[in-house]
Amino acid sequence: MANLEAPRKGFADALIRLGERHDNLVVLDADCAKSNMTNLFKNRFPERFFNIGISECDLVGTAAGMAIAGKVPFANAYANFLTGRGFDQMRISVCYSNNNVKIVGHNAGTSAAQEGATHLPLEDISLMRSLPRMTVIVPADAVEMEKAVEAAYYHDGPIYLRVGKLPVPIVTKKEEPFEIGKAIKYREGSDITIISTGIMLDESLKAVEELEKQGVSAELLHIHTIKPIDREAIVASAAKTKNVISVEEHSIIGGLGSAVAEVLSESQPAKLRRIGTNDRFGVSGKMDELLDLFELRAHRIVSTANELLGEKVNS
Known part of the structure; x- marks a missing residue:
């Protein structure tokens, strides 16, 4: 743990x-x-x-x-x-x-x-x-x-x-390089790309492991810099997998999901699903309770990947 x-x-x-x-x-x-x-x-x-x-x-x-x-x-x-x-x-x-x-x-x-x-x-x-x-x-x-x-x-x-x-x-390592504007690839994959930011890296890592058990090869990009975003990394991964999920602890409007959608629409068309808070305000509660309420958990990333891949996953 x-x-x-x-x-x-x-x-x-x-x-x-x-x-x-x-x-x-x-x-x-x-x-x-x-x-x-x-x-x-x-x-x-x-x-x-x-x-x-x-x-x-x-x-x-x-x-x-x-x-x-x-x-x-x-x-x-x-x-x-x-x-x-x-x-x-x-x-x-x-x-x-x-x-x-x-x-x-x-x-x-x-x-x-x-x-x-x-x-x-x-x-x-x-x-x-x-x-x-x-x-x-x-x-x-x-x-x-x-x-x-x-x-x-x-x-x-x-x-x-x-x-x-x-x-x-703590899911990152001290020896990992950090450069403003550069994504970090945590997993290589060929079926689907998961792009996370902030604390959603932890849930995304769990989702990648679960998808691997299901026979799905998921690539994981961690985007610590939302602006300027690493267009090159996103385009390269999307070109390979053709399926993308963005994951953020923030509204899907104007945050990481919007930034990724802009990159894909301009440079590399791909299927995209955005996971975040869906145009709503928060409520009072404990942090874990809110993460559950907003469905910012690995199981939602996995189920979204299955839906996105469709018959490819279910075959």
């Missing part, structure tokens, strides 16, 4: 390591430092931590100003409020102005489950992906989160980094 660790812990650890090496790294928070674990950076570098208060618009605007002054700001807040309320500032002060700001959306996806529907961001990737110049990164676990934070610091330009609060299985 995989070890469990909160992605926010990987984020905090990487931030402190970078802070030790780079004096220009600053951290801003919207009065959620304990929850976001940015308090650990504050304890280590108090002079480079700024609590802006519960004011996401000011958070983003201040971060943009710091970037103009030569700092590398990581602006932290709950993903639902940050991407919703701070959108205009991100659009103009960060992306239009092309300022080197790292927008960090915490408490993302089902990890906000017990805080209620209003706090459950299932549209944040869609919003951030729509912004010109914005890079969008959705790591799978705490280990990959550390690599993503490091890559974000060295990337020159706006970035949105999605961070989960609650512990999830």
Whole structure:
């Protein structure tokens, strides 16, 4: 059984390591430092931590100003409020102005489950992906989160980094390379392509194993960078299998599923099914309960693959 660790812990650890090496790294928070674990950076570098208060618009605007002054700001807040309320500032002060700001959306996806529907961001990737110049990164676990934070610091330009609060299985390895915009192929296959992002890598790995038992050869691509998406990897895999499933802990509208559909429609026609939350809001509950409610589980990936392949699987 995989070890469990909160992605926010990987984020905090990487931030402190970078802070030790780079004096220009600053951290801003919207009065959620304990929850976001940015308090650990504050304890280590108090002079480079700024609590802006519960004011996401000011958070983003201040971060943009710091970037103009030569700092590398990581602006932290709950993903639902940050991407919703701070959108205009991100659009103009960060992306239009092309300022080197790292927008960090915490408490993302089902990890906000017990805080209620209003706090459950299932549209944040869609919003951030729509912004010109914005890079969008959705790591799978705490280990990959550390690599993503490091890559974000060295990337020159706006970035949105999605961070989960609650512990999830560690399924990636420290020695695996991480490059912004490059997919990672976890399994070779010939019958169907499964494309996952974020914490859905764990369920996708389970689905691949179950499909293998059924005689189905599934290829698995992990897309940690939603934008820019790895078109080459998607096209190559779809050309081989002709059948594709996208899997995300986010709305199928505007997220990974939409990005994959755009690539396929323009470059490599293939049958596609999108697994995610289907144009709906969340509800209050435990994280596992919400993953069950949204059917973001391996058994749904398997059943969707069987439906997509049809007679080929049933013969």
